[in-house]
Amino acid sequence: MSRFTHASIVGAVIDIPAGLVASQNRSNGAAGRAFVAELPQRAADFLDLWSLRLNGPSMYGNCSLVLPVLRTDGTRAALKLQYLDEETAGEPIALRTWAGDGAVELLEYDDETGTLLLEHLDASRALTHEPDSRAATVVIARLLARLTAVSAPPDLRQNLGTLAAAMLERVPAALPHLPDAADRHLIEDCAAAVREVATEPGDRLLHWDLHYDNVLRSPRYDDVLRNPRYDDPLPADREPWLAIDPKPLSGDPGFDLFPALHNRFDPDEIRWRFDAMTDVIGLDRPRARAWTLGRVLQNALWAIEDDSPPAPPHLEVARRLRG
Numbered sequence: 001m002s003r004f005t006h007a008s009i010v011g012a013v014i015d016i017p018a019g020l021v022a023s024q025n026r027s028n029g030a031a032g033r034a035f036v037a038e039l040p041q042r043a044a045d046f047l048d049l050w051s052l053r054l055n056g057p058s059m060y061g062n063c064s065l066v067l068p069v070l071r072t073d074g075t076r077a078a079l080k081l082q083y084l085d086e087e088t089a090g091e092p093i094a095l096r097t098w099a100g101d102g103a104v105e106l107l108e109y110d111d112e113t114g115t116l117l118l119e120h121l122d123a124s125r126a127l128t129h130e131p132d133s134r135a136a137t138v139v140i141a142r143l144l145a146r147l148t149a150v151s152a153p154p155d156l157r158q159n160l161g162t163l164a165a166a167m168l169e170r171v172p173a174a175l176p177h178l179p180d181a182a183d184r185h186l187i188e189d190c191a192a193a194v195r196e197v198a199t200e201p202g203d204r205l206l207h208w209d210l211h212y213d214n215v216l217r218s219p220r221y222d223d224v225l226r227n228p229r230y231d232d233p234l235p236a237d238r239e240p241w242l243a244i245d246p247k248p249l250s251g252d253p254g255f256d257l258f259p260a261l262h263n264r265f266d267p268d269e270i271r272w273r274f275d276a277m278t279d280v281i282g283l284d285r286p287r288a289r290a291w292t293l294g295r296v297l298q299n300a301l302w303a304i305e306d307d308s309p310p311a312p313p314h315l316e317v318a319r320r321l322r323g
Contacts, residue, residue: 076120084114128212141280152250160251161201202252254288258295
């Protein structure tokens, strides 16, 4: 018997943004279109199951629809309906492990569909809007220091050792697709750097995608600042900025630096950001450099296998760190 006995809210207007439709069609084809078609019913099911009320317009990422909602006690939350794949399946594992320490808090989760109910954060105040890029980089570094201090749980499926080995196997077939000799040499150097560290891939819980748009402001933190008598105090070590949307894997924290280097891209800031993050997190700089070049390699392979050239900012990160 289905756990959903009725769907009384199916008539509610649930906006499915055209951008989500396009990204699912592009990335997942027929399966993505089926996911989009199911979203109104899935939303209705979970609004009923978790006794939620819609509380604002839809938001979306490449693989998810996010609905602002109210719980029965009037507190705000976010209902995340996502396309379930190998990457998104690990999200609740990571969020449960971090338990709100540096990351958004997981309130409810459904294993079958991958649907999550998350703590409300201020989507209008992403770290990407912080005008001082160096201050934003330090925020990322402090979050990574906290998040990667945790051992990866044993039920996390993806690990950096397996990923690195698979990357290195794909390099010989990919190189001939790079017409520029300098680019080929650069990608060969990235692969050589990965070979040096591949036998010690690490065992920390990595976010894998901590760029500036994946860090949002915590309204609860601001409530504490505004109201000394606020009756729901935060733990002393909670940050005003919190990470969202992990694509977690087990590995070396150096593999987590790359998103903050190529997002808000500024070639003259690459070395400063890298040095600042390795200092704050306390990383061995040569190892962190090797794993960052590994991220360049990973993205280059994805691009080549998609019949596209590697992104120039990604290659520039490698050039600035290689020498």
